[in-house]
Amino acid sequence: MKNLFVKASRRGQGVGTALCDWLEAQARTAGFDHIYLGVGTDNDRARDLYVRLGYRPMGESTSITYDYIDDDGSTKTATEISDYYTKPLL
Ligand SMILES: CC(C)(COP(=O)(O)OP(=O)(O)OC[C@H]1O[C@@H](n2cnc3c(N)ncnc32)[C@H](O)[C@@H]1OP(=O)(O)O)[C@@H](O)C(=O)NCCC(=O)NCCS
Numbered sequence: 001m002k003n004l005f006v007k008a009s010r011r012g013q014g015v016g017t018a019l020c021d022w023l024e025a026q027a028r029t030a031g032f033d034h035i036y037l038g039v040g041t042d043n044d045r046a047r048d049l050y051v052r053l054g055y056r057p058m059g060e061s062t063s064i065t066y067d068y069i070d071d072d073g074s075t076k077t078a079t080e081i082s083d084y085y086t087k088p089l090l
Contacts, residue, residue, distance in 0.1 A: 001037040004046070008071050016046075020053050024089060033090045038064055038082030047083075055085040 001023055006015045027035055037055065039046050065079040 001035055003066065003068065004037075005068060016049055017053065020049075024087070028089050034086050034088055036084060036086050038062065038084055040080040040082055042080075047085075050085050050087075053087065055087045058084040058086050060084045 001020070004016060004019060006019070024035060035055075036058075037050065039050060041061070061081055061083050063079060064082045065077065067075055067077050070076050
């Protein structure tokens, strides 16, 4: 799973949870047995969401550079240290 993002004014209403649930259902249907993701070491909110949904740390980290669209619609680039998490689907 990459680039999960909910508009700031819509956070805390279950949208992120619904997007994760949808992706997991799609992955199960496609026959995958795990989902993997990277979450920034300082991104406590996203990490809490993933743990609540059953994702667990793999004990591996990496530096990731990615583009994202900010709330004002402009494209930004960010580099962060991410921890890998995984969740079994079967
Ligand atoms: C991480 C992110 C995707 C979560 O999306 P979200 O829509 O806020 O997620 P949810 O609403 O499903 O759950 C998050 C919180 O809302 C709470 N919540 C869920 N449903 C709720 C509801 N109906 N009413 C009130 N709160 C609710 C959850 O308990 C959780 O609480 P907490 O963050 O205080 O622990 C969002 O914060 C985001 O876009 N962040 C910026 C980008 C980012 O960091 N992405 C992750 C990259 S790894």
